[in-house]
Amino acid sequence: MADSTHTMHNGALTWWYRQPASRYWDGLPLGTGRLAGMIHGPPSDEQVTINDETLWSGGPYNPVVRDGRDTVARLRGLVLSGQYHAADDEAMKLVGRPAAVQQYQAMCALHLVCGHKPDDGSYRRELDMRRGLVRTTYRIGPVSFLREAFASYTDQVIVIRLQADLPGRLSLKLVMKTLQPVTLCESEAPDGHSGQIRLSGRATAVSRTGQRSYEEVIPAAVTWSALLSASCRGGSVQAMREADGTACLQVMAADDVVLVLGGATNVVSWQDVSANAEQRCRDWVFKACARTYDALKQRHLDDYIPLFSRFSLRLDQPEPPVLDTAERLVRLRQGQTDLHLLVQYVQYARYLLLAAARPGTLAYNNHNIWLDNLEGKWRGRWTLNINLQACYWPVDLTGLPECMDSLLGFVR
Structure with missing residues (x-):
């Protein structure tokens, strides 16, 4: 051993x-x-x-909206009668089925x-x-x-x-x-x-x-x-x-x-x-x-x-104390400087990319690939307001262009 x-x-x-x-x-x-x-x-x-x-969850299906013409007619009627909350629900039937991801x-x-x-x-x-x-x-x-x-x-x-x-x-x-x-x-x-x-x-x-x-x-x-x-x-x-x-x-x-x-x-x-x-x-x-x-x-x-070895980051600082990561996080939250931990944090982002976004895989769905339940955070989906993009920020900057393949496949 x-x-x-x-x-x-x-x-x-x-x-x-x-x-x-x-x-x-x-x-x-x-x-x-x-x-x-x-x-x-x-x-x-x-x-x-x-x-x-x-x-x-789910499976292959036809996302085409059914009865779209009738839905538009009902939607107009609800708006004209001032039933705006009901109209909002009715309008969602026009965005494809189902309206939410699996x-x-x-x-x-x-x-x-x-x-x-x-x-x-x-x-x-x-x-x-x-x-x-x-x-x-x-x-x-x-x-x-x-x-x-x-x-x-x-x-x-x-x-x-x-x-x-x-x-x-x-x-x-x-x-x-x-x-x-x-x-x-x-x-x-x-x-x-x-x-x-x-x-x-x-x-x-x-x-x-x-x-x-x-x-x-x-x-x-x-x-x-x-x-x-x-x-x-x-x-x-x-x-x-x-x-x-x-x-x-x-x-x-x-x-x-x-x-x-x-x-x-x-x-x-x-x-x-x-x-x-x-x-x-x-x-x-x-x-x-x-x-x-x-x-x-x-x-x-x-x-x-x-x-992993393509990229390195060094921030000059005296050697940190011999503390485990949990103790170092506590000190960081208390306002103490730990540049070594910040270096490790950057490298951890690269580690997660190599664990979840290799060529031939689906796009990295944030941490949800590791979930332990049947309904992940944000349903495990690719949230496009920020999360999907943020996962891929380190790719080219830190020498992992291969990991971009999964995102490009998602975009296509």
Whole structure:
């Protein structure tokens, strides 16, 4: 295991924390551009939320306004009779159907359940922006534990490795849960040293009962599939079911555990949902599992580091105190200067672009690609008054012109 001790230095591009993320949005994000993950929670039940950028409510439909001539006649009558609020509602029926966009939705979450309670002062989690890695380290008695994760644009999967510096100390339960209607939930561990959890479902149709009459509901047509592949060195893997029937995997007394997570939908384009989500997901995960963890990590680094390293920013200031990121934010809000944190903030914007706006992906919908519910902020949509534009401000200025591809596709 690598040493978990790090020294803060000028230009360091690592955000780190002494406490687990108790709130979802305090978690550390990962992304392949298409697939998004958020790591949060304590070591006893650390969670990795998995989303696909194409998982939306609704489906292909004809947006042409129906009965437009009659609507205009009713609208005129309402205006002439002074019923302006009713006229406003009637006018919205002329802007296309539905008048509001669909809602981006979360796919599922992987739970790593182990009951671990770190020794006081030993816990640390961090986001290494320079390498695109999320790491968690802690100690329980004589044993040091390390969890390392990354999202590979090259292989389109999220990869996690769990290690302990003494043999046979990794025992945990792997559970996948979702807020969506489930059509498949299975686990298997045929050889006792590796296993899979397969989870499939359908997007949730959005009904806005009680809202304005023009809020038409488009039937849900998007299906999705998620797949976890787990393998261990030493110990064993067993397929099980929870009391409620949820499929899971039990890892016992392993030395090293590697998890490969994938997800996909049936979306081909905005007007085509004919893809096989399960086959797509299997293809990505099985291809990744044919490589070792070290090989997958190197492929990720070979892709990511040259892009991230194109831009650097240095603001002269004495070395900051050795404080975690949460403590530094408190000091900043109190009016204290921390130019290093501002440098990290600029680089964090670039990190998020590489996680959410790679070539071939949809446009970056702000932070919503990482949401954990079925109704994101502003419904997860591309809000054109400022949010979409602001997401792309750093692109050319900071050496990431490839990330503009997703925005240009959206404009076209």
